[in-house]
Amino acid sequence: MKQLIVIPAYNTNKYISILVAKIRLKTDTDILIYDDGSNPSISLDSSFENIVLKRNIINKGKGNVLIKAFNYALKNNFTHIITIDSDLQHNPDSINLFLDMDKEVDLVVGKRNFSKPMPVHRRFSNQITSFIISILVGKKIKDSQCGYRKYKISSFDIKSCIEKGFHFESEILLKSINRESIIKHINIETIYNMDNNSSIKNFSDTLKFISLIRRFCFGF
Numbered sequence: 001m002k003q004l005i006v007i008p009a010y011n012t013n014k015y016i017s018i019l020v021a022k023i024r025l026k027t028d029t030d031i032l033i034y035d036d037g038s039n040p041s042i043s044l045d046s047s048f049e050n051i052v053l054k055r056n057i058i059n060k061g062k063g064n065v066l067i068k069a070f071n072y073a074l075k076n077n078f079t080h081i082i083t084i085d086s087d088l089q090h091n092p093d094s095i096n097l098f099l100d101m102d103k104e105v106d107l108v109v110g111k112r113n114f115s116k117p118m119p120v121h122r123r124f125s126n127q128i129t130s131f132i133i134s135i136l137v138g139k140k141i142k143d144s145q146c147g148y149r150k151y152k153i154s155s156f157d158i159k160s161c162i163e164k165g166f167h168f169e170s171e172i173l174l175k176s177i178n179r180e181s182i183i184k185h186i187n188i189e190t191i192y193n194m195d196n197n198s199s200i201k202n203f204s205d206t207l208k209f210i211s212l213i214r215r216f217c218f219g220f
Helices: 012-025 062-076 090-097 122-137 168-176 200-220
Strands: 003-009 030-036 050-057 080-083 107-112 150-154 183-188
Touching: 003 012, 003 062, 003 168, 012 030, 030 062, 050 062, 062 080, 062 168, 062 200, 080 090, 090 150, 090 183, 122 200, 168 200
Parallel strands: 003 030, 003 080, 030 050, 107 183
Antiparallel strands: 080 150, 107 150
């Protein structure tokens, strides 16, 4: 099992070095940081090893970055990728729980404790999308909006994915997960940085999710 930690990053210079340092306390696993058009660009201390930093010149969306990360992993013979957000809303102390998961598991998803403080609209949105996706794929997905994940690369059809924003993380489940898939959940700490403005825009992104479901169910 050859694993790659992928960190999509957008305007998180204040967090990224702290995150990488904390990950390095746990593992020396290869890391790919993909800067999605940050201004200023993401920069790292040169003392960090086994890290590749790639950039989009302009912001293209989390889905675009993750598709490129999957393709990078395939090109470099990685078998699994672990995705973790760059803003410290995913605790890197849990990274080994993902790294140590059996190689035959298709998908590992972080499961947050929603009794902890989180905006009500975020909690409600996650419950609804998780419920809908679980029904459509025939497997229980407890936290469909959590980006702290481990993917077995060979189990996912990246070429069929077209979502460029954060809905990619729903699309890839719809396109690749089925009743035969092996899915595990890991309980993770709920962290919500109130100074971090989410890229999720309530109304417009609800419409995008509805459009994604329509395409999946009806093909248009």
